[in-house]
Amino acid sequence: MPEQVDVSTWFDTHTYRADQFDAATLVAAKGGRGISVLIPAKDEAATIGPIVTTLRTELMQQCALVDEIIVIDSHSADDTAAIARDAGAQVFHVDDLLPELGGRPGKGEAMWKALAVMSGDIGVYLDADVEDFTADFVTGLVGPLLLEEDLAFVKAFYDRPWSSGPPRSSGGGRVTELVARPLILERAPRLAGFVQPLAGECAFRADVLRSIPFVSHYGVDIGLMIDVERREGLAAMAQVDLGLRRHRHQDLAALSAMTQHVRAAFDLRAEPDGPGVVESTAVVFARVGSRMQMSERTVTTAERPPMRDVLGER
Ligand SMILES: O=c1ccn([C@@H]2O[C@H](COP(=O)(O)OP(=O)(O)O)[C@@H](O)[C@H]2O)c(=O)[nH]1
Ligand SMILES: O=C(O)[C@@H](COP(=O)(O)O)O[C@H]1O[C@H](CO)[C@@H](O)[C@H](O)[C@H]1O
Numbered sequence: 001m002p003e004q005v006d007v008s009t010w011f012d013t014h015t016y017r018a019d020q021f022d023a024a025t026l027v028a029a030k031g032g033r034g035i036s037v038l039i040p041a042k043d044e045a046a047t048i049g050p051i052v053t054t055l056r057t058e059l060m061q062q063c064a065l066v067d068e069i070i071v072i073d074s075h076s077a078d079d080t081a082a083i084a085r086d087a088g089a090q091v092f093h094v095d096d097l098l099p100e101l102g103g104r105p106g107k108g109e110a111m112w113k114a115l116a117v118m119s120g121d122i123g124v125y126l127d128a129d130v131e132d133f134t135a136d137f138v139t140g141l142v143g144p145l146l147l148e149e150d151l152a153f154v155k156a157f158y159d160r161p162w163s164s165g166p167p168r169s170s171g172g173g174r175v176t177e178l179v180a181r182p183l184i185l186e187r188a189p190r191l192a193g194f195v196q197p198l199a200g201e202c203a204f205r206a207d208v209l210r211s212i213p214f215v216s217h218y219g220v221d222i223g224l225m226i227d228v229e230r231r232e233g234l235a236a237m238a239q240v241d242l243g244l245r246r247h248r249h250q251d252l253a254a255l256s257a258m259t260q261h262v263r264a265a266f267d268l269r270a271e272p273d274g275p276g277v278v279e280s281t282a283v284v285f286a287r288v289g290s291r292m293q294m295s296e297r298t299v300t301t302a303e304r305p306p307m308r309d310v311l312g313e314r
């Protein structure tokens with residue numbers, strides 16, 4: 001049974017700031033542990049280059065904090081893969097990894113397959129659509145993991161200005177605020193202290209994430225949180241303030257599908273021995289010419305088994 005800690009006590013004791021950690025201290029604390037940065041990317045030609053270049057220059061060349069940068073190309077139609085490779089990342093097409101298991105679309109699949117190729121003891125997932133990326137995203141995330149031996153998982157949080165608004169206004173995180181947070185209070189209240197529960201950026205012990213299933217698409221992030229809390233306990237989790245984050249905003253239709261995956265993740269993880277697939281249907285409206293049309297959108301959210309089981313079977 002994992003150690004239990006009260007949520008508000010956890011918030012006070014397990015919330016860090018990125019500026020508490022500097023790369024030199026972390027390199028010294030790292031010891032023999034390998035650190036792999038893993039970036040799922042679909043059509044991110046505009047931002048992937050500067051992200052990989054910043055990581056390689058500041059965290060691999062100027063100091064030896066990061067050991068590998070792996071970009072998982074998730075069916076990009078643009079030059080994401082070539083740009084990432086030119087900037088110094090190892091790039092894998094998602095369908096080329098574990099090909100015997102077939103290829104599936106979505107961010108969750110790319111994150112899961114990254115676990116099959118990473119060599120580090122510690123992993124860091126980053127989103128590839130972040131503008132003005134800085135290396136302290138990684139030092140902030142791995143800092144608590146390297147310095148606090150009881151931790152297994154560190155989640156990012158940040159201010160999320162709306163791109164057209166004044167510098168520090170809020171507005172981003174629409175699915176988080178309108179759907180995920182109410183569902184967390186109702187169905188996973190131990191996670192209520194996480195400021196950005198859907199954040200794509202987190203650091204983790206590889207053995208822990210290899211021992212839990214992965215929900216597909218945008219259900220992956222909340223699915224991981226639910227399972228890490230169940231297995232390791234809240235005391236093994238932390239969050240870190242990365243300051244400001246700007247990213248590309250998807251339109252409401254895409255976020256509506258994201259909402260279906262997030263809700264499905266709660267359903268899948270509520271029934272760990274269930275069928276591992278949820279089909280959900282939403283009603284959607286679209287104007288065609290002068291008429292409004294109503295239709296249904298069915299979305300499938302599925303699980304992948306723990307990577308440890310898959311690799312162990314090979
Ligand atoms: O099918 C997909 C969709 C998204 N992503 C990646 O997942 C991360 C977060 O997704 P996205 O930027 O679409 O979400 P948003 O931040 O716009 O809500 C980014 O690195 C995407 O390139 C992916 O690998 N496969
Ligand atoms: O929280 C949300 O509503 C969505 C969309 O954010 P915006 O309303 O476009 O800022 O963002 C979540 O999903 C993204 C894709 O995985 C992540 O990049 C964000 O960190 C996460 O909060």
